[in-house]
Amino acid sequence: MRLLGKALTFDDVLLVPAYSQVLPKDTSLSTLFSRNIALNLPLVSAAMDTVTEARLAIAIAQEGGIGIVHKNLTVAEQAAQVAKVKRYESGVLRDPVVITPHFTVREVMALSDQLGVSGFPVCDGGKVVGIVTGRDLRFETRYDQPVSEIMTPRERLVTVPDGTTLVEAKALLNKHRLERLLVVNEAFELKG
Structure with a gap:
């Protein structure tokens, strides 16, 4: 076997910290x-x-x-x-898959398996009326009931307006122990 040129591994290189005229903000x-x-x-x-x-x-x-x-x-x-x-x-799913309150638990479980998604905003007439998540579905055995019976209703939803920063959203997720937040406008229409 013939060596074509010089080769190095990570163990062959040592980067020693030292003073530099170049500031991190000027580095690309x-x-x-x-x-x-x-x-x-x-x-x-x-x-x-x-x-x-x-x-x-x-x-x-x-x-x-x-x-x-x-x-x-x-x-x-x-x-x-x-x-x-x-x-x-930027941490926001801009075009989420939505369902209506009339979907059955069985239909939502099938959609979840098909798409690999564990939560769905529930919208009626373009307005958010709730959310159904994997937590809601996990132990549910009444497959033919509508998701409106098991979803988190609008009154209990934690939502954020469009333009909320990722830091603010993460703080709300941690505070309320949630997996996801819905982004809505003033008319409670889903934005993400």
């Missing part, structure tokens, strides 16, 4: 991933089925990198994974 790690795609952080996840699907791609995108969805999916499954990533914006 941005780079071009391709001719048309710029990354704020040179962080790319592997296109492997054990590594990257929508969840990791979203997390990496939030940090300025990019996640490559693997190809061991059908074209439709790949498109669905990419759609999940594209719908997610």
Whole structure:
């Protein structure tokens, strides 16, 4: 075997802290991933089925990198994974799947399994009337009843207006021990 050039491992390199004239705020790690795609952080996840699907791609995108969805999916499954990533914006799912109060528990469970989503805003006439989550469904055995019987109703919902920062939203999630918040406008229409 012939060595083509010098090669280094992490153990071969030692970065020693020292004074620098360059301030962190003047430093940029941005780079071009391709001719048309710029990354704020040179962080790319592997296109492997054990590594990257929508969840990791979203997390990496939030940090300025990019996640490559693997190809061991059908074209439709790949498109669905990419759609999940594209719908997610700064911690907010901008186009969530919604249900009406007339959906049965059975229908919601099937939809949850099909889409891999554990919670659904419940809307009626364009207005938010509640939310149904995996917690509501977990031990439910009355499959033919409408979700309006088990959902968290509007009066008990914790919501935020559009434009709420991620820090404010996380504080509310922690305070109320919630998994998700609904973003609504003044008319209580769902925005995310």
